[in-house]
Amino acid sequence: MSVTAIDTWARPRQRQGALARLFDWKPFLVFICLLPAVGLLLVFLTYPLGLGIWLSFTDTTIGRAGQWVGLENFQYLFEEPIFWNAVFYSVFYTAVATVGKFGLGLWLALLLNNHLPFKSILRAIVLLPWIVPTVLSAIAFWFIYDTQFSIISYLLVEVLHVRETNINFLGEPWNARWSLIAANIWRGIPFVAISLLAGLQTISPSLYEAALLDGASPGQRFRYITFPMLLPILAIVMTFSIIFTFTDFQLVYAITRGGPVNSTQIMATLAFQRGIPGGQLGEGAAIAVSMIPFLVFATLFSYFALARRKWQQGESND
């Protein structure tokens, strides 16, 4: 009796509600799924960027809506030595700091890639400069660069006796410039070292063994194996590093605020100084917008550097 009942039983068709059917409609689903990401991009990226570009073409000041002035802000900046000084120092700061970061970072990565005792602790220590908040490390650098209590001056004068007087690190233009670059390198090394270390670890040890049998010296192994194999990741890390360094604001602002006499202004700090404390929003925005060509250049560099090399195409080796 019950057997026949089971035989004839059929799963009842579930009736879907209007909402369920709406969510099953693909165009709507696509829209809903994209909404959070698109919303975030619009509110936090597109709007500020658009506003910045718009402001750079107006004479807005704090408290007064501006008028469209066309390229006037840029024409003014073009003739201003302080702006060109900031452009020069931005490029110089980025170039020297990048070379320093990559030189030291690669060296550190190669060291950490060896079998060392306490390897994981060492790696954690290497990351320290990166995880300390920038402003905190800036305060530490105040002490290091202090005219009176600088530890470096103390070592040079009192311990090593190579100098008679303390160094005025942050009080003279070139001293301040180099000091900031040193601080930036110190902060940037962990990022470079850890990223390159990750890259180094993807290189198969058997390649080094094959090179050893082929008769390669340590220098040749670096030149013919490590470096070419590391190049793709090196290009990515370098692009990021250049962008971060060029747009750096915190470290410079916290240590020198662009001083002495604007000698360490980079474009980001100058834009801030003109726009917010100075109240000239239009002019500040114009300085910020002037950074765009440099950043586009860095992005293009990454586009070409990131393009897969011929040898990376096809199946993997193992």
Next chain:
Amino acid sequence: MATVDIRDVRKAFGSTKILHGVSVGIEDGQFVVLVGPSGCGKSTLLRMLAGLENITGGEISIGGRVVNNVAPKDRDIAMVFQNYALYPHMTVFQNMAFSMKLAGAPKEVMEREVQKAAKILGLEQLLLRFPRQLSGGQRQRVAMGRAIVRNPQVFLFDEPLSNLDAKLRVQMRSEIRELHQRLKVTTVYVTHDQIEAMTMADLIVVMNHGRIEQAGAPLELYDRPANVFVAGFIGSPAMNMLEGRIEGGAFHGPGGGAWPLPPGAPASGEVIYGIRPEHFRLDPDGLKATVHVVEPTGSETQVVMHIGEAHVLGAFRERVSARAGDILPVSPDPALVHLFDRQSGQRI
């Protein structure tokens, strides 16, 4: 070309002993295969020959020269790695010419030597490709080409075929063998595949737990395995081994059955009775075997059967039409039975 002498070589990583005194003498031009299950130390021994691992104890000499403290590049050896270890950012030509480039060879010499090796291996058309653009077998050939251009005294192969599919493996097996016959360079080849060992070697060294179980010509190992390990390792399908005792001129296996003994067998004692599946034959007067599974492969028929309580595999050239549950009378060929001591596992 050179002889290779391995004398009482030991290896330990910290307190873990990998090799416990291994000695092998390899003649000039011989093709030697080191074979054994994973972890038996065969790859370690090869890497010690190459100079990639240092030698804890004993002596290795190549061409009469002790190389314990000689750098890998000065040992005059070339090695083919399991994953080929081709430099991915170099073309086939650059891969093969790399050792010469490091040695500062002139361009013409590089060109000539690479072309010569490429011709032997049929790689002429591929010299400008990158490793990723090659198939597994082609990569394998490039790895061998890289070894050939170095013109070494000894070739070392570390499981070179394990990354290839079955068909290609058979093909490369005979290619490597042919290459050896052509170049006549002393070769040491590591594999865990006993078929590779049987088909390629002049001399097989069977290793287990860091010791040599037996060294000898392939058929010698097949015909006269020195102990239970070699007996079970060499030959496919593996040898049947039954524990039991000899009494009254016959072997009594588990669950009864009087198995015939080979000539010269001891009169009594606890033994392991070994018989290869292919050495059973159908015999109306033989032991009564209950058929469990019949597996025809075309060229032969493999039959899983029970004789007494013994679970044995037979392989017959004839087509056996038996089905599960049938009684099949079979008898082992007495002359091809192997007896091993039950305690020591050594051949009697």
